Amino acid sequence: MKIREIESFNAFMTYGSVTRAAEAMNISQPMVSRLLSKFEQSVGFALFQRTGNQLTPTREAEQFQATIARSLISLNELKTQARAIANQQTGAIRITAQPSHADTYLLNAVAAFKRSHPNVLITINDLGLEGVLETVSSGNSDLGIGITLNLKHPMLEMTKLATCQAICVLPREHKLAGFETIDIDLLHDESFIDLALGSPLRTRIDYIFQVAGWSRKTSAEARTVRVVTKLVEQNVGIAVLDPFAQFMIDPQKAIALPLTPKIEWDVTLFHTKRPLTQIENQFIHHIQTELATQKGKLGFL
Structure with a gap:
């Protein structure tokens, strides 16, 4: 069975006639009739009683309609979810940062990101640097932010966000x-x-x-x-x-x-060695924008 056949059956059961189903689907009546016929063949039992050009649903068709309706709702949800992901409007980001980052510019970055991505869930956790590295490397956080003083970690990618001084x-x-x-x-x-x-x-x-x-x-x-x-x-x-x-x-x-x-170090983004999602890249862009905004005030180089 094909999705267009399923949709024609649902339209017929919803609107009660081939004519109204055709109008709802914006296709011709003969096309609806052909789709219904093919769908009936594919399910393996009678869906309609035929009297001339009139179709009357069988009891089996009425029982089957409930399942069809639920399936189409789920399918529409899948389509909606796919569009949202493609448009970077859904998902979740877990970020762990040292407290001085979580308490300050990161909040502005989150607020700006949420204005353009209202349905993306952001979870913020603040820990010391060791905790940041542990949660990111273990997969309990997607992104981490902290300072590095010649730090290296075998499991993590490190991206410089800014250089600042004490x-x-x-x-x-x-x-x-x-x-x-x-x-x-x-x-x-x-x-x-x-x-x-x-x-x-x-x-x-x-x-x-x-x-x-x-x-x-x-x-x-x-x-x-x-x-x-x-x-x-x-x-x-x-x-x-x-x-x-x-x-x-x-x-x-x-x-x-x-x-x-001067006592200098890098503000660094940590993540595991995997490709970043589009949503994560968008969020990182907001962090970089916020840091650039604060550059003069905070003494970034």
Whole structure:
């Protein structure tokens, strides 16, 4: 049996006559009659009682109609789904990002993407870099965003999204707050609020101070940039953070200044070694657009 034959049978059963079925299908009455005849032959039982040119459905036809109707609904859903996929209007993207990304520009990128792809489900999870790599490599997340400091991973593709540099966040009343740029050698006697051990940026700062032979006093530690900035605002200490911290500070309570020499790293997109879907590529485009918008403010190179 062919789909056009099935549609002709459904039209006849819905509208009650060959004439009205032909009008609904926008084809001729003889064509409907031929399709109905072929369909009856293919199913193997009588669908109609014929009296002259009149067709009357049999009980078997009425029983079969319920199945036909459900099947056509499912087929139409398949067609709709196929069109939506082709037009990048359906699907789901699971993304895991380090908190400083998930809390800031990624939200703007998601909002912009949803305006043009309202039926695509976006799931956001925030984890430290190790968690980002684990969820993406295990297939529990489609895309990951984090920073890399010469990082390599055998199971993941890495795409550079931007290069940025660290900033120094200080309480507004701090003695160094009036400087235009903070030389890192001015910080060796300061109390720091640090990201937790294992953070790539924390590792880089620890290494720089170790090479310089300076001891460093850590007043507090926290997992996320947001918490660190709030502690700076409370005058607990200073912090060296990524530039996304500028989104999180209260300018009445804290200030962000560039560091010299520069501490640089890449913001990177992670995904498994597979072709990206059209929807994923569209989403990545929105992330890149948002990062480009923030380039001047955040100190990207």
